[in-house]
Amino acid sequence: MVDYHASNSQASSGGPAIYMDPREQENDWDRDLLLDPAWEKQQRKTFTAWCNSHLRKAGTQIENIEEDFRDGLKLMLLLEVISGERLPKPERGKMRVHKINNVNKALDYIAGKGVKLVSIGAEEIVDGNAKMTLGMIWTIILRFAIQDISVEVVKPVQTLTVFLISLALSYINSWKDGLAFNALIHRHRPELIDYDKLRKDDPLTNLNNAFEVAEKYLDIPKMMDAEDIVGTLRPDEKAIMTYVSCFYHAFSGAQKAETAANRICKVLAVNQENEHLMEDYEKLASDLLDWIRRTIPWLENRAPEKTMAEMQQKLEDFRGYRRVHKPPKVQEKCQLEINFNTLQTKLRLSNRPAFMPSEGRMVSDINGSWHNLEGAEKGYEEWMLNEIRRLERLDHLAEKFRQKATIHESWTDGKEAMLTQKDYETASLSEVKALLRKHEAFESDLAAHQDRVEQIAAIAQELNELDYYDSPSVNARCQKICEQWDALGSLTQSRRESLERTEKQLESIDELYLEYAKRAAPFNNWMEGAMEDLQDMFIVHNIEEIQGLITAHEQFKSTLPEANKEREAIQAIQAEVQKIAQYNGIKLSGGNPYTTITPKTIDNKWDKVEQLVPQRDQALQEELAKQQSNDHLRRKFATQANIVGPWIQTKMEEIGRISIEMNGTLEDQLVNLREYEQSIIEYKPNIDQLEGDHQLIQEALIFDNKYTAYTMEHLRVGWEQLLTTIARTINEIENQILTRDAKGISQEQLHEYRTSFNHFDKVRGQHRGSTWGIRREGTGGHLSGDAEFARIMGIVDPNNSGVVTFQAFIDFMSRETTDTDTADQVIASFKILAADKNFIMAEELRRELPPDQAEYCIARMAPYSGPDAKPGALDYMSFSTALYGESDL
Numbered sequence: 001m002v003d004y005h006a007s008n009s010q011a012s013s014g015g016p017a018i019y020m021d022p023r024e025q026e027n028d029w030d031r032d033l034l035l036d037p038a039w040e041k042q043q044r045k046t047f048t049a050w051c052n053s054h055l056r057k058a059g060t061q062i063e064n065i066e067e068d069f070r071d072g073l074k075l076m077l078l079l080e081v082i083s084g085e086r087l088p089k090p091e092r093g094k095m096r097v098h099k100i101n102n103v104n105k106a107l108d109y110i111a112g113k114g115v116k117l118v119s120i121g122a123e124e125i126v127d128g129n130a131k132m133t134l135g136m137i138w139t140i141i142l143r144f145a146i147q148d149i150s151v152e153v154v155k156p157v158q159t160l161t162v163f164l165i166s167l168a169l170s171y172i173n174s175w176k177d178g179l180a181f182n183a184l185i186h187r188h189r190p191e192l193i194d195y196d197k198l199r200k201d202d203p204l205t206n207l208n209n210a211f212e213v214a215e216k217y218l219d220i221p222k223m224m225d226a227e228d229i230v231g232t233l234r235p236d237e238k239a240i241m242t243y244v245s246c247f248y249h250a251f252s253g254a255q256k257a258e259t260a261a262n263r264i265c266k267v268l269a270v271n272q273e274n275e276h277l278m279e280d281y282e283k284l285a286s287d288l289l290d291w292i293r294r295t296i297p298w299l300e301n302r303a304p305e306k307t308m309a310e311m312q313q314k315l316e317d318f319r320g321y322r323r324v325h326k327p328p329k330v331q332e333k334c335q336l337e338i339n340f341n342t343l344q345t346k347l348r349l350s351n352r353p354a355f356m357p358s359e360g361r362m363v364s365d366i367n368g369s370w371h372n373l374e375g376a377e378k379g380y381e382e383w384m385l386n387e388i389r390r391l392e393r394l395d396h397l398a399e400k401f402r403q404k405a406t407i408h409e410s411w412t413d414g415k416e417a418m419l420t421q422k423d424y425e426t427a428s429l430s431e432v433k434a435l436l437r438k439h440e441a442f443e444s445d446l447a448a449h450q451d452r453v454e455q456i457a458a459i460a461q462e463l464n465e466l467d468y469y470d471s472p473s474v475n476a477r478c479q480k481i482c483e484q485w486d487a488l489g490s491l492t493q494s495r496r497e498s499l500e501r502t503e504k505q506l507e508s509i510d511e512l513y514l515e516y517a518k519r520a521a522p523f524n525n526w527m528e529g530a531m532e533d534l535q536d537m538f539i540v541h542n543i544e545e546i547q548g549l550i551t552a553h554e555q556f557k558s559t560l561p562e563a564n565k566e567r568e569a570i571q572a573i574q575a576e577v578q579k580i581a582q583y584n585g586i587k588l589s590g591g592n593p594y595t596t597i598t599p600k601t602i603d604n605k606w607d608k609v610e611q612l613v614p615q616r617d618q619a620l621q622e623e624l625a626k627q628q629s630n631d632h633l634r635r636k637f638a639t640q641a642n643i644v645g646p647w648i649q650t651k652m653e654e655i656g657r658i659s660i661e662m663n664g665t666l667e668d669q670l671v672n673l674r675e676y677e678q679s680i681i682e683y684k685p686n687i688d689q690l691e692g693d694h695q696l697i698q699e700a701l702i703f704d705n706k707y708t709a710y711t712m713e714h715l716r717v718g719w720e721q722l723l724t725t726i727a728r729t730i731n732e733i734e735n736q737i738l739t740r741d742a743k744g745i746s747q748e749q750l751h752e753y754r755t756s757f758n759h760f761d762k763v764r765g766q767h768r769g770s771t772w773g774i775r776r777e778g779t780g781g782h783l784s785g786d787a788e789f790a791r792i793m794g795i796v797d798p799n800n801s802g803v804v805t806f807q808a809f810i811d812f813m814s815r816e817t818t819d820t821d822t823a824d825q826v827i828a829s830f831k832i833l834a835a836d837k838n839f840i841m842a843e844e845l846r847r848e849l850p851p852d853q854a855e856y857c858i859a860r861m862a863p864y865s866g867p868d869a870k871p872g873a874l875d876y877m878s879f880s881t882a883l884y885g886e887s888d889l
Helices: 022-032 037-058 073-083 096-112 122-126 130-146 156-170 179-188 203-217 226-230 237-299 308-349 363-412 415-420 429-465 471-503 511-535 543-558 560-584 599-660 666-681 684-699 712-743 747-764 787-796 806-815 823-833 842-848 851-860 876-883
Strands: 771-773 803-805
Touching: 037 073, 037 130, 037 226, 037 237, 073 096, 073 130, 096 122, 096 130, 122 130, 130 237, 179 203, 179 237, 203 226, 203 237, 237 308, 237 363, 237 823, 237 842, 237 851, 308 363, 308 684, 308 712, 308 806, 363 415, 363 429, 363 471, 363 511, 363 712, 415 471, 429 471, 429 511, 511 560, 511 599, 543 560, 543 599, 560 599, 599 666, 599 684, 599 712, 666 712, 684 712, 712 806, 747 806, 787 806, 803 806, 823 842, 823 876, 842 851, 851 876
Parallel strands: none
Antiparallel strands: 771 803
């Protein structure tokens, strides 16, 4: 036999216990050895309900308290559930000795918890002794449900509960009217009880109302019947104490649940905000990449246009893209990088894993796509300029082809008819000789035109090679000219043969006419060539080229006196013919039989040449003025570019120094940087002026500039890099402010961090202001690869990039001294909400958390699959670890 009473010295820890003195309890229980039947009924019902409230956690229950504990199995299970500890392995045999052993194990465990047991033997429990079984259960209730309730250690909100439980010892009858039960519930959950409507003279209604509300809303099973309490002179105090203690544990658990819910709400709010920022980044990155993917094919389109006007329109569209469409995207790209850095900072501050964007949407991916876009821009612009040059060349060649073809066609007009006539058949000897000489002169003229035909064919070939859009008509006209030229050659040969057959019949020839014809033909051809050259179109791109043409023209003019002498000599031959005819009385019946070139023709063409020379002078001078104007545009652009280029470089270097030598508070640094950024933005009119000068240069079709090494493309890239660099520097200060405020870092600490960072940076010889260059191996001994260094480097340089940023340095220094939420803390909070279960139900989340965060958890928690799972059970453990990157959500 062992004493069933709990020792008072063991029952009280940290304050006086609320139940009776052990001696009073012993005397009381001795009196209870002869239990009043009404009290025994109340104890059976109350103790059975109390046991089942715990056994249901293990998926079982009891029906008869003295029968169901006889084998000791459920008794040991009850103790395991209540204490959370493992008892010795029970014996599963059905023999009496096995049952006694199991009960003894349970009694030994109770005694090991500081409870002194008397008058209770394992045999009596095995035999189903009701009084001994109820006494044992009361001892368990005292030790595990009532002993830890102490007035001095409870919070103010629990004081009334403890006071009412204390009343259960001395004033058991005070609970008979039911008002105390209702008051206990109303104190903690006023919305469940309308206390003002209760009547002291209606105890049954009061008691039933309290029991029903407790069972429905507080998960406290009904342990007593109202009729038993009202119909008994003095209700059983153990039943009352057992039932009332359940209220204490229920309300104490509710307060723990509230604290746990607050912690979870805080963690979930941070997670929701971060997810919103991640979604914003993904959308902005996706939109920018989509725009780049849509734009690059347009820039890579090399479909040529047929005319200069169409190509100029393409160039104007490209300028519109540069001025209107691209600048907003440059700003979006810069803002995207800033948002990404801010998000990563917030994740580090909230002890969350770093954000990894979707595949293909990293900042490096966007920078790569942007680089491809700028490469496509450069290629597209170069292609358009080359196309404009090509079309300009094509227009020049086409016009030259038309001029030469028109001159040649004009010359060949009627030649076939002349070569096919039979005039020599009825001509006299002198006339035949004249026809032969005339034919020789024609052959000379024909040979002189051979060069022009070859030029026409060569131009047509070049137009074909340059893909001239009207090549078919050019080819057809060239083919017709070549075929006609071959026909003229054949007809010329045939006529010569006919004249030579009749030459023997010719005796005389007018040598003067022949000499005239031979000299007039090449001179006439020279004049035609000169007129053609003087009217020829020209295209130049600089002053040197136009000066070369002017020099060639001056050389041509210097040959005119000699040409005039030849003209006078040819005219002298014709004058001699007239003189001889007059002297000999010869009547000339027609013109020179050997040529159709008359002195008047020569004089007219000579006059035409003299008219074209000053016109050519004027055209060359106008082109010289144009090239001088173009040179002025070059010099104007170069002067401004040679100022803007070094200015941009200087500002880039200044930003680098500013990021190292920052003084004052972070807010002062941020104000100074923003003022510095504004001063840079105010320089924008100089860039716009350069853009305007550059547009004038492109409109003038100027393709080179020897006065400067800067191109507009280089200056644009430098300007964009300058704006991006200052924006990144400002963002770095903003993130430092965010880190300082979140971690509680003082200005002096930040200054000390910056000084240490810069000192180490200088020692490393890689002074870049906001990053360190770190080698993990071979550092000369002062940076060894020991475990601590590896741990630190794993934090500040998780990507093993060899570079440590100042922001990562601050995060590390502050993280070492700052307490943050952990996955274990969140799991412990959820376990409180779940009433110590390994899972949680959706209704529990909705009851304890705000609606939006409860639904957030329900939507993301995986179903619980443990052995104690219930339908709808949710796994809060995997959810909590996923919040901190320790598993996949």
